[in-house]
Structure formats: structure tokens, C-alpha cells
Amino acid sequence: MTLFDVGFRPQASPDTLRGTALIRTVQEGITTVASAAGISETRVRERLAYMVGITAEAGDEHDRRQAVRQLMAWSLEPASLLARKKPRKPVSQRPKGVACRLPRHARVTWACHQMVCGLCADPVPPGELVGRMPTPAFYYQPMGWLCTQCLYLRRAQPRLRDVLLRIFHHVFVGSGIGLNCYECAVVLRSIEADLAASNTVAWKIDPLDGVLIRLRTSIREEKHTTWLSVADGLTIVAVLRETIAGRGSGEQEIALLDAIMQHVEEWRTNPYRVEARRFGTGIRYRQETLNRVPRDTVLSALGGPFDLHQCEPGSEVSSAPMDQVM
Incomplete structure (x- = not known):
């Protein structure tokens, strides 16, 4: 009471x-x-x-x-x-290592009420640690309050959703897709989990054999960044959409994959008649297209593009043994 x-x-x-x-x-x-x-x-x-x-x-x-x-x-x-005394502040949970460590957060606190993460949209119950990242530069948009996974661990201990979000926001900003060796391991494992991956429509249109070789090399050599083209990233999304749906599991991943494919197609076809003379054909055009989606997806509701951080060249990858992510 x-x-x-x-x-x-x-x-x-x-x-x-x-x-x-x-x-x-x-x-x-x-x-x-x-x-x-x-x-x-x-x-x-x-x-x-x-x-x-x-x-x-x-x-x-x-x-x-x-x-x-x-x-x-x-x-x-x-x-x-x-209360007379202010509640204690949470303690930072930054992982060890260099290449997989995200920039230092701007602020952290406790979730005081039910909320969703500003990047992955996972529900965050009261009492969980949440935080804000520093204000980004240039054309990136500030992310909201992030869950512990997105604030600290998404590069060192990535989930498939973390990698899919990285692909989406790289495509959003119009750049190549940079994955560290841990993220490469997640992609490789997800593709190889289904022997039918090479029989999917997307694979037959744009085979990923060369990409898989690059992913394995990145894992073996523990590279801080392996760059993939936008086309390869979108093929990975399409292949995973077919295989994960075929296994009848991964509802969150399927919803995210569907949202990525929907928005990429909308950016290609411009169904909402976004005027090029006002918004151009780049980031502002893609942002306005998201704003006009008649029914929000998990991605359009959060906006973007977000700066998901790249490792600095020459950084040492040492956050976790590779056998923990393979």
C-alpha cells in the first residue's frame, strides 16, 4: 500500500x-x-x-x-x-579486453519501472541495470536506455539478435558491415545449424561460400574487424529467415529478420512516396521512410541509425576464449 x-x-x-x-x-x-x-x-x-x-x-x-x-x-x-539517504548507484559491469569493449557508458541506473531496451527492444524488469551511451556524432541518433547486454556485452558475448541489429544499422547508414571474431562465430554457427542453408532461394541467388571462408578465417585469426558488403549482409539475413522459419523456432529472431527485410524493401521501392527533393536518397530518406510505416515494427519504433561501435585497428581481441563462442 x-x-x-x-x-x-x-x-x-x-x-x-x-x-x-x-x-x-x-x-x-x-x-x-x-x-x-x-x-x-x-x-x-x-x-x-x-x-x-x-x-x-x-x-x-x-x-x-x-x-x-x-x-x-x-x-x-x-x-x-x-528516504534521507539517496539510493546507491549501480556498479559498472564492463567486460575485460580491448577490442570487444564498448565505449564507456554516459550514465547507469536501475530500471525503476517496466521498460524496453532502446536497442534490442527486450523487456527490462524493475531493478535491472540500465544505462545510456554517450551522445553520438554526425548523423547517428542517440539510443535510449539500454539493457545490460546492449550496454556492455553485445560485442564480447553477442547473441544472433545483436548481430542482426548490427547488420541493419550498418545498412541504414549506408556502410559496409563490420563484425568482430565473436560476431562472425555467431553468424557462422547460425548458418551452419541448418544443412539446408545452401538450398535456400537467397543462397542460390547469391552463394555465401566465400563469406563462410572469411568468417572462419576471422574466428581462427581472432580478427578485430571483418568487413562484409551490404549485399552479403542482406543475403545472410534472407538465408537465416528461411532456415530459422523452417525450424519453427526463434520467434524474436524471425520478427527481427522480417522487420529488416521489410524496411530494406521499403527503402528500395519507396512505397510511401518520400520526396527526394526534401529528403534526398540517403540516411534522411531512410529515416523518413521508417517514420511513415503505417504499423510500427520492432525497428521502426526505435528509429536510428545507431552507432554500434567498431573496434579500433590494431586492437587486441581478448575478451573471451574463442571456444566459448563457437
Whole structure:
């Protein structure tokens, strides 16, 4: 039972709030929680800035959504807000090694309310560690609050989904696809898991025999980066879509593969009539196409393109023995 007489519940999910509606919701939450707790709005703002790691005014929309989640949590469990001592901050969980280590996070905190990761879209329960990456440069978009896997481990201990997201965002930005030896191992294992892979339609159109040789070489030599072409990356996606669906498993992977293939086809055919004179034919065109999708996918809902980090040339790959990922 809460100590508050009035709970704070925004009219819409924090994940869907944007712009002025989001700013207004943060202020409404601060006012409601402060009034219900019998403390000043200034104290609520100070504690909110501590929990999110930045003030709502200085943060971006991802930070404001996190602020809304925190205010919702306080309306249910006010003890942490009313306590004299601030709650402890989580400890960084960066893996060892150089080449597979992601850039140092900007901020970390605990998930205060049910949320989804800003990169892989996995659900994150309350109490789990979440964090923000540094603000990217150039044309990349900032990612939202990331789960522990995406914040620290997606290069050192990649899942198939992590590699598929890397392929998508490299295609999004219009570059080649750079995989480290651990990611190469995941791709190779996923393709070789089905003996029928070479009989798929995608393979027959664009055989991957040479790509598999390069993947094996990368694993054997523990390369920090192996570059694949966009065409090879999309063929890998198409082959995996056929084989994983044929095995009748991997619902999350199938949904992600379907979304990649859908958006790549939309970028090719321009079904939403995105005007080249306004948006060009590059990144802005692809972003606008995602914005016009009538029904959001797991990828269009999160946006992009995201900077998923490449290893520096000459970096040593030493995060985990290769026999742990083969």
C-alpha cells in the first residue's frame, strides 16, 4: 500500500510520449508526486536528476521518459523518495579486453519501472541495470536506455539478435558491415545449424561460400574487424529467415529478420512516396521512410541509425576464449 493519497499515471505510455506532451507529463508528475508526498517540487527535481543522472531540462526525450517512469514508480513506492539517504548507484559491469569493449557508458541506473531496451527492444524488469551511451556524432541518433547486454556485452558475448541489429544499422547508414571474431562465430554457427542453408532461394541467388571462408578465417585469426558488403549482409539475413522459419523456432529472431527485410524493401521501392527533393536518397530518406510505416515494427519504433561501435585497428581481441563462442 502506498503512502501517497494520489497516484501518478500518465494518460499514455512513456514509450509513446514525445515533444511538448512529454515535457508537460514530466511537470505534471513532479507536481503530483510532490503534493502527494508533502515535499517541495525542488526536492523531487533534485532526486529525479540524481536517479536519471541528468535534469529533465538538460536531458533528451529518452531521459524525460525515464523521468516519467521514475515518477510513476515513486507514486507506488515512495520510500526511496522520502528516504534521507539517496539510493546507491549501480556498479559498472564492463567486460575485460580491448577490442570487444564498448565505449564507456554516459550514465547507469536501475530500471525503476517496466521498460524496453532502446536497442534490442527486450523487456527490462524493475531493478535491472540500465544505462545510456554517450551522445553520438554526425548523423547517428542517440539510443535510449539500454539493457545490460546492449550496454556492455553485445560485442564480447553477442547473441544472433545483436548481430542482426548490427547488420541493419550498418545498412541504414549506408556502410559496409563490420563484425568482430565473436560476431562472425555467431553468424557462422547460425548458418551452419541448418544443412539446408545452401538450398535456400537467397543462397542460390547469391552463394555465401566465400563469406563462410572469411568468417572462419576471422574466428581462427581472432580478427578485430571483418568487413562484409551490404549485399552479403542482406543475403545472410534472407538465408537465416528461411532456415530459422523452417525450424519453427526463434520467434524474436524471425520478427527481427522480417522487420529488416521489410524496411530494406521499403527503402528500395519507396512505397510511401518520400520526396527526394526534401529528403534526398540517403540516411534522411531512410529515416523518413521508417517514420511513415503505417504499423510500427520492432525497428521502426526505435528509429536510428545507431552507432554500434567498431573496434579500433590494431586492437587486441581478448575478451573471451574463442571456444566459448563457437
